[in-house]
Amino acid sequence: MSEDPLKIGIAGLGTVGAATLHYLINENTRIAARAGRALTVDAIVARDRTKDRGVDTSGLRWFDDPVALAADPGIDVFVELIGGADGVAKATVEAALAAGKPVVTANKALLAHHGAALAELAERTPGASLHYEAAVAGGIPAVKALREGMAGNGITRVSGILNGTCNYILTEMETTGAAFGDVLLDAQKLGYAEADPTADVGGFDAAHKLAIMAAIAFGRQMDFAGVQIEGIDSVSAEDIVAARDMGYRIRLLGVAERTAQGVAQRLRPCMTPADSALGKIIGVTNAVMLEGDAIGATILTGPGAGGGPTASAVLADIVDVARGNTPPTFGIAAADLAPIAKGGADIPDEGAFYLRVMLKDRPGTLAEVATALGQSGVSIHRMRQHDHEGDAAPVTIVTHRCDLADITAAKERIVALTVCTEPPVSMRIVES
């Protein structure tokens, strides 16, 4: 074992930072054995110096300025756990990389928005490297599995359940029959959802992770702007019930896949068979499905958030740094990453779709809807009209394979018929 300890600087001592500090200090011998050299936490920075974090921080150098810590010559590796796509977090990571240091971060927003520039900076600066296992699916070693474990594969598709808060809410809606808003309120009370839930329920957090995985999987520049994002706030209790009736579950799925027209990146609620790999994922658990030409498919599941699991990923990156395992940020040289193709949103979105139409209760309306579907090129695989008490009869339809453009056209035709009490709802069906 090298006599020279790896000196670690940590910026941000929230839940993840405190957990990371705990393991690095209280389990130091164990982690050093795995790292092949002594490790020491040398310097830290956090807003509150007096807070009890359950760890003795008295011997550490405290900084007031995170950027000064990041560039400090006394530290060998910089751990960024401040968060946020811009501002201080970005400044610290840039400073550390520019100073030729390896950086470990859990910051998915930073990676998704500035990953390309940071990867280039890391690559042109001797000694610098960028590690972000904790940014994707928390404790699940998804980045390592994709970037290293599947390095021999031509990746065809990366998909998954990438936000535990959303999966918890959808699972609760299934179990209780409650509406989205009520379940969200409960989730906030239980600490499973933030006071401002937009990043989670709006799909942005999961979209960050999808964009990061897509960059690695397809060897292309980060294209967060190219992710089509739809959150779960519009998922209704009616659609949850309809999904169950047809053997499906609604899941917020991220899917990045190679098509003849380019790489599609879509993050949205989908219906998936209840007994499929992703349909079976319950509660706050995350799941990542990696598909490649050699392996077929492998699926990784586990805790996608929380102090311990996220610290587990941060520690793995620190051990990699200690061992000198510093692959290019997105798996191949930054200069070789394929440029972002225009028009990702125009890639055909083909598959089966779910459609729910609330019909006015008068003769002939169903026939009119069926005709509108046919005129739009949408062929019906299954159709059900449900019992109803009010003045609208819910009709649920599963289509044969078609394109989203056909579904959109069909919905417009149906609205124009004025046979519905509310606009039709559609959702992509994904056989995960």
Added chain:
Amino acid sequence: MSEDPLKIGIAGLGTVGAATLHYLINENTRIAARAGRALTVDAIVARDRTKDRGVDTSGLRWFDDPVALAADPGIDVFVELIGGADGVAKATVEAALAAGKPVVTANKALLAHHGAALAELAERTPGASLHYEAAVAGGIPAVKALREGMAGNGITRVSGILNGTCNYILTEMETTGAAFGDVLLDAQKLGYAEADPTADVGGFDAAHKLAIMAAIAFGRQMDFAGVQIEGIDSVSAEDIVAARDMGYRIRLLGVAERTAQGVAQRLRPCMTPADSALGKIIGVTNAVMLEGDAIGATILTGPGAGGGPTASAVLADIVDVARGNTPPTFGIAAADLAPIAKGGADIPDEGAFYLRVMLKDRPGTLAEVATALGQSGVSIHRMRQHDHEGDAAPVTIVTHRCDLADITAAKERIVALTVCTEPPVSMRIVES
């Protein structure tokens, strides 16, 4: 990218070798980009030079002697795909390591039987390293996830479904109700089981993988002899049905866990809840569950065998070698691996158990069995007597938590009662 190509020598061109060769030759550019340097297959050895493997091997150096290839100064990394715990495979790996070369192997038997000595040889020889992702769970990056991705964790338990043939047979028995022998015959006809199925159905193949994972997880010397092994050949159609009735499935589980008395390694058929992570695994799929103090649990599933998936793991190791990612064989320095503790088999085996008793159809027998259980310290959680046509009434029991020793004592008492038409059957219940 380095101008100097990494020259690869491959010994053994069966299914996995041919698939590895295919990707290295036909997808060379893609893999070289991931590896960060040019890769070239330089030399090969196989029993049959004339066989069509779907790849142009005309430009390669053919060797007659695998050991000569392994030590040849012209190759930079040696890939061993011959197989077998001893003989030629072992000689080649030793020769390559002694010559200071990185070795990539899919040989779980070799690792399980000689891992300790090989790890020491790799570590004391400059330039040598030993890579074996393909030896555990085929394409699933289980070794990488455990050795690197969970490097910060104190591992508490490693478990899984580690043999696809056995899981296929158990799943078929569930689906069809057929007996073990009949399903095995079908599996052999379909190519899912070998002509000599002992390594698979006897549990030895899975036990090799469990021993390898336990060495990494617990930082101890390989202890294959310490694995308690029981195959699936004694699993009866009656127990499959009884499991289903109680909400369980029978799975061949490998479990290595840290206990107060030492590390227990057990590979045997268990009952596990049908909706648990491992109970849900169907068919030839493998699953690996890794539990640690920071992460909680993460589960990896995927194809555990086959040319493509296993080649995927071999290629990942080759890319690691190309990038210089060569951690110690079992995650920490070989000299620091804990010695094998004596008496692993004496570690208490505590949990709930399933018990099936075939009672003679006469009054009072059930009371006698219940009394025998009580006398043995076994407390009943659930009991069911089933419909029966013959002269024996099947009684199935789920116990409260007790030790295997109590179950063994209870079975002896029950046999002595002479109230049964056949010896009682027991199986550990694992809440996976």
